[in-house]
Amino acid sequence: MLTIWWAWRWRNNMILDSSCWSVNFVVRCIYLDALNLHLALSSDFQLTPTLFPLDSSIVHLNVDGCWFSDQSRLGFGGLIRDVSGHWLAGFSGNSSHGDHSLAELLAILEGLKIAWHLGFKTVQCMIDSMDIVQSLLHRDQAYLHSHASYLFDIFSLVDKPWTVNFLWIDRDSNCSVDALAKLGALSSPVFEYWTSPPPSVLKWLLLDVVSLFPFFCSPSPKKKKRSPF
Secondary structure (H helix, E strand, C coil): CCCHHHHHHHHHHHCCCCCCCHHHHHHHHHHHHHHHHHHHCCCCCCCCCCCCCCCCCCEEEEEEEEEEECCCEEEEEEEECCCCCEEEEEEEEEECCCCHHHHHHHHHHHHHHHHHCCCCEEEEEECHHHHHHHHHHHHHHHCCCCHHHHHHHHHHHHHCCCCEEEEEEEEHHCHHHHHHHHHHHHCCEEEEECCCCCHHHHHHHHHHHHCCCHHHCCCCCCCCCCCCC
């Protein structure tokens, strides 16, 4: 319905308005309206407390990293959302050396720097790498990590007067930051700060929301065939 609505508005715009909308603009509007619709519907359901705590002072920092071994290039990205899922800030970046673990750590480090700079006091940092989460939760073993210096930089930020929790999240609920990490890896700027979602990430934001409500898109259960015997 949203697609039909915006197609109709786009047609009227081309006929009645001298400034014609671009395809990207219309697609962006459809995705944003769909995202807002899902967020509005979400208030009718009981959500997982870890992802959507009732305390409105909490923000969610989702991060991810990627590593392209054939190009010896890593990318990282992250986004900060409020408890309703609204975009507050995002970032993407890259480096010409490292590995997948370093990409994840850079995403966490840069994300925490931004969250601290913006003045947030309680941050739930969502990471889809269990190995990285374990490294962050076991400080006494951090010196053994191949990227120990980055872990210590993260711990220095965590020790500031605020609350930071590191939580594991399923990859299927972390699609948008995976897209940001890949965008960062393939971009020429070393680092980019996003005050609003880049167009290539919009559909993944919607999928992240949908993934929290599997009953919206899960297939109907198949009927078992009765045995003839």
